[in-house]
Amino acid sequence: MLITILLATCDLGGATLGICDCGTQVTDQISFELCGSQESSTQYPGGSAEVPMRLCEYYVNGTIDEPTLGRITAWVPVGSRLCIGDEIPEPAPPRTIEDDIKDSFLAFSSRPWASWQPGGELEVEVPATFFVDGGSQTVNGALLGRSAQIRFSAVSASWTFSDGQGLAGFTAQRIFLEPGEFTARAQVSYRIDYRYDGGPWVLGAGSGALSSNLIELDVVKIPRRTLLVLP
Amino acid sequence: MRIWLTLVMILTGCGNVNERALIQQTLDGYAQAATQGAELDKFLSGEALTSARQSAALMSDLGFTQLGMANFEIATVGEGEVSGCLDLSGVQVVDSQGALVQPNRTDRLEFTGRFGEDARLYQLEVLGPC
Numbered sequence: 001m002l003i004t005i006l007l008a009t010c011d012l013g014g015a016t017l018g019i020c021d022c023g024t025q026v027t028d029q030i031s032f033e034l035c036g037s038q039e040s041s042t043q044y045p046g047g048s049a050e051v052p053m054r055l056c057e058y059y060v061n062g063t064i065d066e067p068t069l070g071r072i073t074a075w076v077p078v079g080s081r082l083c084i085g086d087e088i089p090e091p092a093p094p095r096t097i098e099d100d101i102k103d104s105f106l107a108f109s110s111r112p113w114a115s116w117q118p119g120g121e122l123e124v125e126v127p128a129t130f131f132v133d134g135g136s137q138t139v140n141g142a143l144l145g146r147s148a149q150i151r152f153s154a155v156s157a158s159w160t161f162s163d164g165q166g167l168a169g170f171t172a173q174r175i176f177l178e179p180g181e182f183t184a185r186a187q188v189s190y191r192i193d194y195r196y197d198g199g200p201w202v203l204g205a206g207s208g209a210l211s212s213n214l215i216e217l218d219v220v221k222i223p224r225r226t227l228l229v230l231p
Numbered sequence: 232m233r234i235w236l237t238l239v240m241i242l243t244g245c246g247n248v249n250e251r252a253l254i255q256q257t258l259d260g261y262a263q264a265a266t267q268g269a270e271l272d273k274f275l276s277g278e279a280l281t282s283a284r285q286s287a288a289l290m291s292d293l294g295f296t297q298l299g300m301a302n303f304e305i306a307t308v309g310e311g312e313v314s315g316c317l318d319l320s321g322v323q324v325v326d327s328q329g330a331l332v333q334p335n336r337t338d339r340l341e342f343t344g345r346f347g348e349d350a351r352l353y354q355l356e357v358l359g360p361c
Binding site: 010011012013014015016017018019060061062068070072 | 261262265279282283285286287288289290292293295297301317319322324334335336337340355356357
């Protein structure tokens with residue numbers, strides 16, 4: 001690896017490393033002026049020709065935002081560290097119990113199952129009934145590192161049909177006035193409660209929603225024949 | 232009168248010798264402390280101390296260790312100034328794996344410095360080849 005070190009001053013340490021042949025003056029004020037450079041070679045641990053490298057500049061204290069008298073410029077593997085000029089990423093926000101509740105919900109909950117009656121081909125103007133099972137359940141998990149019981153309770157459901165019509169309820173009924181192919185899907189909303197160590201339930205600590213399977217309907221119009229009975 | 236003049240010359244000369252020895256002691260102490268990674272403020276102050284600490288931090292950041300001691304050879308000393316040659320031939324640098332780093336350097340370099348009444352160097356400047 002090639003290391004290029006730029007120092008503002010030259011003293012015993014700089015001379016030992018051979019990085020200050022520029023013969024710079026020590027200024028009255030500490031400044032970040034770079035007086036010159038000298039290259040020295042050393043092995044980069046773990047470096048290889050296959051690893052993409054970039055020329056990276058950072059301060060002697062290893063940071064890119066706390067200036068020091070000297071800077072280090074070195075070839076480093078791409079993505080291995082931040083370099084001066086890079087954007088400093090925002091620190092990740094601390095994890096909250098809501099985050100853990102949401103993760104538990106996504107991990108443990110199962111898709112609500114939707115069905116309908118009477119099934120088969122549905123005749124126009126004949127009522128069809130739609131059902132969805134929310135699958136409420138209580139699971140054992142962990143919240144912020146403590147074991148807890150987490151309860152998902154289905155509290156409401158809504159239906160969306162491909163013709164734009166909507167219905168509400170775990171059980172809903174409608175009729176179709178026109179023949180055609182339709183689809184229906186339910187969305188179930190859940191309230192999430194939890195408790196630690198068999199203690200009291202904390203109700204409504206979170207909420208979530210899950211979509212059901214897709215129901216496909218074939219609505220038909222059966223031709224009616226008028227039977228004329230003559231006296 | 233002759234006796235008095237002789238006495239003054241002897242005393243002045245002795246003072247210079249003492250000062251030289253004192254500054255040599257400071258420079259040797261600095262060289263030794265730099266090798267051992269010891270605190271430098273017994274020998275340096277001001278800009279020289281800042282710079283030396285910066286160099287020590289740089290060495291540490293690079294994972295380098297200095298082996299052997301530099302030798303400051305004083306040529307002139309007086310009026311708060313010292314100059315001479317810095318001999319680095321006995322100084323080696325190894326990396327964190329213990330491998331010898333061979334910097335492209337000159338082993339003998341000219342140096343100048345300024346020191347205060349406490350005999351600590353507050354300015355130290357390493358120049359070109361000696």
